[in-house]
Amino acid sequence: MNKIKIISMLSKPRKFQELENLEGCLIDTIPKFVTNSVRSSREISEERVLNEELREKWFYTNNYGLYTNENSHQSLYIGENSPIFDINIFESACKQLKSSGNYYPSAEITEYYKENANLKLNLNKFAQDEQEDVFSILVKSAPKQLVNVIYGEGKKILPSGARIYLLSPKGFLKHLNGNSSLLRTCFLSNWYSNMVFYIDSTGTNNYSLRGIMAPTK
Numbered sequence: 001m002n003k004i005k006i007i008s009m010l011s012k013p014r015k016f017q018e019l020e021n022l023e024g025c026l027i028d029t030i031p032k033f034v035t036n037s038v039r040s041s042r043e044i045s046e047e048r049v050l051n052e053e054l055r056e057k058w059f060y061t062n063n064y065g066l067y068t069n070e071n072s073h074q075s076l077y078i079g080e081n082s083p084i085f086d087i088n089i090f091e092s093a094c095k096q097l098k099s100s101g102n103y104y105p106s107a108e109i110t111e112y113y114k115e116n117a118n119l120k121l122n123l124n125k126f127a128q129d130e131q132e133d134v135f136s137i138l139v140k141s142a143p144k145q146l147v148n149v150i151y152g153e154g155k156k157i158l159p160s161g162a163r164i165y166l167l168s169p170k171g172f173l174k175h176l177n178g179n180s181s182l183l184r185t186c187f188l189s190n191w192y193s194n195m196v197f198y199i200d201s202t203g204t205n206n207y208s209l210r211g212i213m214a215p216t217k
Contacts, residue, residue, distance in 0.1 A: 027094035037211035038062040045154020055191035063186040065199035077117035101202035133171030161194035
């Protein structure tokens with residue numbers, strides 16, 4: 001990928017003792033963190049195993065759900081280090097999310113994040129009979145690879161009602177607006193709300209981010 005400088009790949013070492021939480025809307029909170037220090041759902045879930053205070057908060061997570069049209073079917077790519085958290089992209093992405101609920105990445109950005117995803121799902125096979133725009137699955141019924149990508153070792157403390165919410169093929173196509181792909185933010189509910197993971201978020205709520213705060217100028 002030659003033209004796009006993905007700063008999120010130039011990560012700095014993460015130090016547990018420096019991690020902090022900050023609540024607010026994404027366009028305000030993202031610039032206040034060290035690039036690529038914001039925690040993913042897997043990292044937060046694993047921290048929650050020992051840190052019970054983290055079980056009380058709702059978090060935006062450094063994950064992405066990239067929905068794409070591919071030949072005769074719709075796919076979902078799930079990964080960490082979301083383009084929305086890239087310092088070169090976040091402002092325009094957040095403005096798109098605020099105005100339409102969706103971020104429409106360029107073809108070049110789309111290909112990059114497809115290649116670097118942790119998991120690809122064929123939405124048509126995964127939700128072939130789903131008629132609603134958004135659907136959910138219980139974690140206990142979800143593919144193990146999907147659960148591992150989202151929760152990691154944090155799956156040890158998952159409540160029995162843990163669910164994962166996704167856009168259905170119908171919901172994805174409804175929001176494409178002439179584009180070939182769209183990207184949504186992700187967030188993780190607190191433990192008391194069953195640690196539900198949303199891969200369909202429009203990013204307009206005030207939830208916390210967790211990471212290393214950038215030095216103040």
